[in-house]
Amino acid sequence: AQSVTQPDIHITVSEGASLELRCNYSYGATPYLFWYVQSPGQGLQLLLKYFSGDTLVQGIKGFEAEFKRSQSSFNLRKPSVHWSDAAEYFCADRGNNNNDMRFGAGTRLTVKP
Amino acid sequence: DTGVSQNPRHKITKRGQNVTFRCDPISEHNRLYWYRQTLGQGPEFLTYFQNEAQLEKSRLLSDRFSAERPKGSFSTLEIQRTEQGDSAMYLCASSSGLAGVETQYFGPGTRLLVL
Numbered sequence: 601a602q603s604v605t606q607p608d609i610h611i612t613v614s615e616g617a618s619l620e621l622r623c624n625y626s627y628g629a630t631p632y633l634f635w636y637v638q639s640p641g642q643g644l645q646l647l648l649k650y651f652s653g654d655t656l657v658q659g660i661k662g663f664e665a666e667f668k669r670s671q672s673s674f675n676l677r678k679p680s681v682h683w684s685d686a687a688e689y690f691c692a693d694r695g696n697n698n699n700d701m702r703f704g705a706g707t708r709l710t711v712k713p
Numbered sequence: 714d715t716g717v718s719q720n721p722r723h724k725i726t727k728r729g730q731n732v733t734f735r736c737d738p739i740s741e742h743n744r745l746y747w748y749r750q751t752l753g754q755g756p757e758f759l760t761y762f763q764n765e766a767q768l769e770k771s772r773l774l775s776d777r778f779s780a781e782r783p784k785g786s787f788s789t790l791e792i793q794r795t796e797q798g799d800s801a802m803y804l805c806a807s808s809s810g811l812a813g814v815e816t817q818y819f820g821p822g823t824r825l826l827v828l
Contacts, residue, residue, distance in 0.1 A: 609753075632813050643717065643804065643819035644756070651814045690755050694813050699769045700746065701806075701817060703755030 604633075604674075604691045606704035613681050614712045621676040621707050623665075623691030632694040633674045634701065635665055639687045647689075650674065661685070686711045715739075717820035719805050725826045726795055733791045734823045738807030745788050746817060747780055749773065750802040759803075762788060795827045 605624045613619050625631050632651045636644040648659025655667040665676045674691060692703045718737045726732050738745050743764050748756035759778070761769045764785040774780075777795075782788040792799055802824050806817040 636819075641821065643821045644806075645819070646816050649814070649816065692755070699761045699812070700758035700771075701748075701756070702758070705753070706755050 603702055604693050604704040606689075606691055606707050608707045609705070610708045610710065612710040612712060615683050616680050619676075619678045619681045619685070619709070621689050621691075621709070623674045623676065623704060624672050625674060625691075625693055626672065633665075633667065634692045635659065635663070635674075635676050636690045636692060636703075637661075637687045638690065638706075644690065647676070681709075681711055683711045683713065685709060717805055717807050717818050719803075719820040719823050721823060722821060723824050723826075725828065727828050728795055728797060730795055731791065731793045732795055732825065733789055734803055734805075734825075736788045736790070736805030736807075736820060738787070738805070739818055740786075742807035742809045742818070743785070744808045744812075744815075744817075745782055746806040746808075747788070747790050748804040748806065750804055750822070751800075756804050759790075792825075795825075797827045800825055800827045 634649045635647040638644045647663045648657045650657045650667045657665050663678050688706045688708050690703045690706045692701045720735045745762040747759040750756040758771050759774050760780050762782040777793045780790045802822040804822045806819045808815045808817045
């Protein structure tokens with residue numbers, strides 16, 4: 601069964617600095633991959649998704665992610681972080697039957713002034 | 714499009730009591746999902762409806778849990794004889810379109826605390 605792993609539990613970056621959040625997947629075929637953000641007291645919001653085509657995916661709020669099959673990775677990046685980006689970020693893929701999402705444990709992002 | 718709504722937002726109950734949560738999906742979304750999220754973890758899939766049919770249930774959904782979507786619109790999740798281990802955030806999501814690549818839209822969740 602496929603799964604996603606987010607190696608970093610917590611990351612702190614300074615406002616204006618670049619950001620990269622790691623996600624690794626384990627799946628033989630091309631996975632369907634997603635990044636969601638969850639702010640305190642809020643539901644999960646989709647940032648971007650990948651299922652085929654261009655391996656560099658653009659999302660909302662200035663985020664992008666790159667699918668790298670050779671590294672089994674789908675890392676999320678942002679060139680310049682804003683204080684409002686502080687939140688929990690989840691990488692996810694679809695289950696075998698496409699009926700459910702399988703989420704990583706999440707990475708909590710703290711943004712320093 | 715008013716988004717996915719969930720009620721109540723918070724629920725505190727005593728062990729052994731029954732609780733019921735409601736989810737109102739985005740109108741005309743035919744798929745509805747329930748997830749559970751415990752502290753420090755990502756959401757875990759519980760069950761899935763296509764219209765009124767419950768098509769998949771996770772092993773996490775013990776026999777104390779039951780979900781319904783009687784008219785293919787709103788859904789309820791009931792937990793009977795609650796246990797302290799049931800304390801979690803219960804999230805609902807809805808979607809439509811091509812299965813697998815469609816976007817699931819999440820509600821704000823219902824946070825359950827079992828004392």
